[in-house]
Amino acid sequence: MFWIIDGIYEWIDRRLPVSAVLYRVLRDPVPERGSWWYTLGAAIFLLLIIQVVTGIFLLLYYVPSWEGALDSIIYIQQQVFLGWLVRGIHYWNMVMLIILIGAHMSRTFISAAFKSPRELTWLLGVTLLLLMVATAFTGSLLRWDQSGYFDTVVGIKIASWTPLIGPWLAQLWRGSDVIGPATLTRNFALHVWILPAGLLLIAVVHIGLLVIQGQFGSWVNYEPEPPGSPPFTEDEIASRKKLEEEVLDPRSSKVNLPARTTWFYPFHIYKEAVVTLVLFVLVLVTTVLFPAPIDEPVDPTTTTYSPSSMWFLLFEDQLLLLFPGSWLVPIAATIAPGIVITLLFLLPWLERSPDIKPSLRPQAVAFYAVIVGAILVLSLLAASRVYNYDFINSRP
Amino acid sequence: MEPSLVPDLVRRLSMALLMLFHLQFAAFIIGVFGLAVVMEFLGLLSPARPYFDRLAHGLARTSVILYSTGAVLAIIFMLVITLFWPTFWYIVIRIAFWPMVLEAIAFVLTILYLFPWYYTWDRLAGFKGAHLAMGVALVAVVNAQQAMIDVMAGYMLTPTPPTDLLRVFFNASTLPLDMHRVVGDVSFAGFVVGGYAALRALRSRDEERRRYYDWMGNAGLIAGLGFLFLQPAIGLAYVEEIRANSPGAFTAMMRGRLSWTFLVQVSFLSALFFLSALYMALQVRKSGERGVRMLTVLLVVVGLSGLLLMQPYVVGPSQGYQWINGINPIGTMQPWKYIAFGGMTLGALGALYAYMGSLRHGLRWGHLGPAGRGAQYILLMLAVVGSLMMLTMGFIRENSRQPFLIYYELRWDQPESYPTLQPTPTSQGQGSSGQAAR
Numbered sequence: 017m018f019w020i021i022d023g024i025y026e027w028i029d030r031r032l033p034v035s036a037v038l039y040r041v042l043r044d045p046v047p048e049r050g051s052w053w054y055t056l057g058a059a060i061f062l063l064l065i066i067q068v069v070t071g072i073f074l075l076l077y078y079v080p081s082w083e084g085a086l087d088s089i090i091y092i093q094q095q096v097f098l099g100w101l102v103r104g105i106h107y108w109n110m111v112m113l114i115i116l117i118g119a120h121m122s123r124t125f126i127s128a129a130f131k132s133p134r135e136l137t138w139l140l141g142v143t144l145l146l147l148m149v150a151t152a153f154t155g156s157l158l159r160w161d162q163s164g165y166f167d168t169v170v171g172i173k174i175a176s177w178t179p180l181i182g183p184w185l186a187q188l189w190r191g192s193d194v195i196g197p198a199t200l201t202r203n204f205a206l207h208v209w210i211l212p213a214g215l216l217l218i219a220v221v222h223i224g225l226l227v228i229q230g231q232f233g234s235w236v237n238y239e240p241e242p243p244g245s246p247p248f249t250e251d252e253i254a255s256r257k258k259l260e261e262e263v264l265d266p267r268s269s270k271v272n273l274p275a276r277t278t279w280f281y282p283f284h285i286y287k288e289a290v291v292t293l294v295l296f297v298l299v300l301v302t303t304v305l306f307p308a309p310i311d312e313p314v315d316p317t318t319t320t321y322s323p324s325s326m327w328f329l330l331f332e333d334q335l336l337l338l339f340p341g342s343w344l345v346p347i348a349a350t351i352a353p354g355i356v357i358t359l360l361f362l363l364p365w366l367e368r369s370p371d372i373k374p375s376l377r378p379q380a381v382a383f384y385a386v387i388v389g390a391i392l393v394l395s396l397l398a399a400s401r402v403y404n405y406d407f408i409n410s411r412p
Numbered sequence: 413m414e415p416s417l418v419p420d421l422v423r424r425l426s427m428a429l430l431m432l433f434h435l436q437f438a439a440f441i442i443g444v445f446g447l448a449v450v451m452e453f454l455g456l457l458s459p460a461r462p463y464f465d466r467l468a469h470g471l472a473r474t475s476v477i478l479y480s481t482g483a484v485l486a487i488i489f490m491l492v493i494t495l496f497w498p499t500f501w502y503i504v505i506r507i508a509f510w511p512m513v514l515e516a517i518a519f520v521l522t523i524l525y526l527f528p529w530y531y532t533w534d535r536l537a538g539f540k541g542a543h544l545a546m547g548v549a550l551v552a553v554v555n556a557q558q559a560m561i562d563v564m565a566g567y568m569l570t571p572t573p574p575t576d577l578l579r580v581f582f583n584a585s586t587l588p589l590d591m592h593r594v595v596g597d598v599s600f601a602g603f604v605v606g607g608y609a610a611l612r613a614l615r616s617r618d619e620e621r622r623r624y625y626d627w628m629g630n631a632g633l634i635a636g637l638g639f640l641f642l643q644p645a646i647g648l649a650y651v652e653e654i655r656a657n658s659p660g661a662f663t664a665m666m667r668g669r670l671s672w673t674f675l676v677q678v679s680f681l682s683a684l685f686f687l688s689a690l691y692m693a694l695q696v697r698k699s700g701e702r703g704v705r706m707l708t709v710l711l712v713v714v715g716l717s718g719l720l721l722m723q724p725y726v727v728g729p730s731q732g733y734q735w736i737n738g739i740n741p742i743g744t745m746q747p748w749k750y751i752a753f754g755g756m757t758l759g760a761l762g763a764l765y766a767y768m769g770s771l772r773h774g775l776r777w778g779h780l781g782p783a784g785r786g787a788q789y790i791l792l793m794l795a796v797v798g799s800l801m802m803l804t805m806g807f808i809r810e811n812s813r814q815p816f817l818i819y820y821e822l823r824w825d826q827p828e829s830y831p832t833l834q835p836t837p838t839s840q841g842q843g844s845s846g847q848a849a850r
Binding site: 334337338344373374375376377378379382383386389390393394396397399400401403404 | 454457458459582583584586587588591595638641642645646648649652653656657750764765768769771772
């Protein structure tokens with residue numbers, strides 16, 4: 017049996033440089049210290065693959081029309097063998113992915129791993145976060161239930177406050193004057209084809225850049241070894257030697273030389289596998305304990321339903337509270353988030369100092385901490401407010 | 413003692429003073445725990461590790477000493493509330509039994525973490541990670557203790573059906589109040605630590621000590637100001653919850669009998685921002701670093717904005733609220749208040765950013781000339797203003813729901829809230845107070 021597989025592999029390898037690519041990727045020297053922190057990227061990529069696979073399974077039963085969407089979701093949830101599990105994984109995996117991309121970005125920022133020559137890697141990472149949020153957002157309407165419908169109502173309303181192009185953007189998204197079948201079709205196309213294609217393409221380029229430029233790690237890898245560190249092993253010496261040669265090679269894009277390195281395979285890939293497995297088990301347990309939600313059928317005429325933002329946009333919901341009135345709403349709706357996103361994109365050029373240790377760049381770290389802290393605080397405040405909506409509404 | 417014989421004024425005043433006094437201790441200690449852990453952590457990253465370690469250790473020692481005082485005040489509070497407000501206390505326990513149980517557990521855990529955390533400081537010097545983990549656990553339990561108190565404080569202002577435990581826990585104002593306090597505690601502690609450091613710096617004759625206390629004052633100010641930036645946004649969320657759930661209390665605070673206290677509070681807030689910016693300008697000037705001109709401009713922006721912000725509501729274009737078809741396009745707040753608020757916070761944020769840039773280049777600590785001494789006096793003023801602001805906020809919150817102890821559920825002057833030990837006529841011919849007498 018194995019000789020058949022070997023034969024096929026050899027046949028392909030003669031035509032495509034599979035072995036060469038695998039050797040390049042797997043026999044890559046990576047920083048050793050703090051390497052558990054550098055496993056999130058691989059976890060994101062693997063969970064993204066799971067997201068695509070579960071999405072394909074859901075597509076087998078999903079009906080992208082306003083008459084059949086909710087019924088097909090209920091059918092998947094209640095009738096299809098393990099449909100509830102696949103849908104639950106798809107739902108909670110998306111939650112996990114958004115959290116992980118945020119954590120991965122924060123780690124990259126603290127480590128200063130976005131600095132030259134990794135600017136493009138950072139830009140693609142920020143784009144990945146935005147695409148992931150957009151994918152989650154467009155997926156919500158596909159349920160065609162109350163919460164999905166009103167998530168989209170809120171989202172389109174927020175988009176409509178964009179200065180100059182807001183109304184046009186809202187119209188483009190809706191496909192008509194009201195949210196209806198055209199909006200569902202457009203969200204379906206975005207969620208199933210356009211955004212995932214972009215996500216996968218950018219993720220592959222992002223990883224390719226990482227392989228070409230080498231893993232940076234963080235500042236601890238460029239400091240002297242702490243006292244009492246164990247002696248270098250053979251693998252560490254060999255990997256360090258290979259990296260030294262690559263850094264000295266003018267054709268190579270690698271410029272950083274960590275103090276202690278090891279091979280990507282099998283040492284680092286083992287850690288990545290462990291972290292990914294733990295995260296996936298967490299998704300599974302959450303799926304079993306908290307099945308993916310389905311709300312009531314869409315009723316745009318309701319006067320009792322309290323619309324709110326999706327969980328990852330709750331901070332935006334709270335921000336809107338701080339800027340009431342039609343003239344100020346655009347600040348919260350699009351200008352302030354737009355400024356933050358622009359700053360994230362421009363970060364490698366805004367923070368050009370060669371310092372990598374967080375204590376040597378207090379302004380940048382403080383600024384980032386304020387942004388992350390503000391998002392967390394605003395989100396929690398909004399969650400508390402949304403939780404009490406129903407109670408307030410029920411009071412005489 | 414027979415409660416009814418105690419004049420109302422004494423009963424109310426004793427509670428008010430005791431709680432305000434207790435809160436100063438509690439808020440400071442909780443803030444200091446957080447600051448100590450953060451400082452210890454920063455020490456691991458910073459080249460100024462000896463200073464950070466010394467500050468963290470000093471903060472830990474202070475918190476250990478003060479914790480007992482705060483706890484004693486809390487116990488006196490328990491005795492006084494039981495004596496003066498027995499039925500109210502009984503109702504509170506009935507409604508918030510589980511939050512109170514959790515609060516007691518968190519209190520015990522705090523004690524269990526606090527002393528090992530402090531006394532293992534030197535022994536775990538080689539295991540900073542383990543010591544930091546203990547510190548983080550301490551911060552978590554002490555904040556959990558505060559959160560449980562906030563459940564009750566929140567409930568009293570925005571009550572929910574008492575039978576629904578989840579809603580009691582997460583009533584509308586608990587989370588905003590708790591966040592306001594968590595952030596406020598650290599900010600308050602930062603300003604007080606800065607004030608203490610200034611006092612020591614001014615009195616030190618030894619240059620090394622003066623250098624350290626000068627640096628410590630700067631660390632306190634950055635913590636105080638840094639966390640202060642979050643407060644207006646959280647405070648606004650808190651007020652919005654009060655408006656939505658307890659409109660009478662909101663009206664009393666913002667438009668009624670307590671509105672003057674809000675002006676006082678805004679004045680304190682403006683003073684905190686302005687004095688902080690002034691401190692930073694003086695420190696940069698003392699060190700002869702670049703950026704003094706920029707800081708001076710920002711100081712003027714913060715000062716003018718603060719002055720504008722603290723003006724009463726009636727001063728200004730009060731006729732301009734309904735501009736277009738009866739709708740004010742910038743909400744219900746006065747336009748110039750928005751401009752002032754934006755100018756003040758953005759100006760102070762810019763000043764902090766510029767100041768941290770100067771810190772990167774290295775400020776000179778110690779060597780207190782006129783500018784350096786001025787900076788220390790500013791820190792002292794900041795500590796005083798910070799304390800006054802804490803008192804004002806407590807006063808506003810507790811008085812906003814008057815005459816209710818629990819908003820629209822229980823009045824403070826209801827006979828049921830303080831049994832007189834005398835039989836009072838009821839439909840059964842026997843009142844609860846009569847039962848208490850037996």
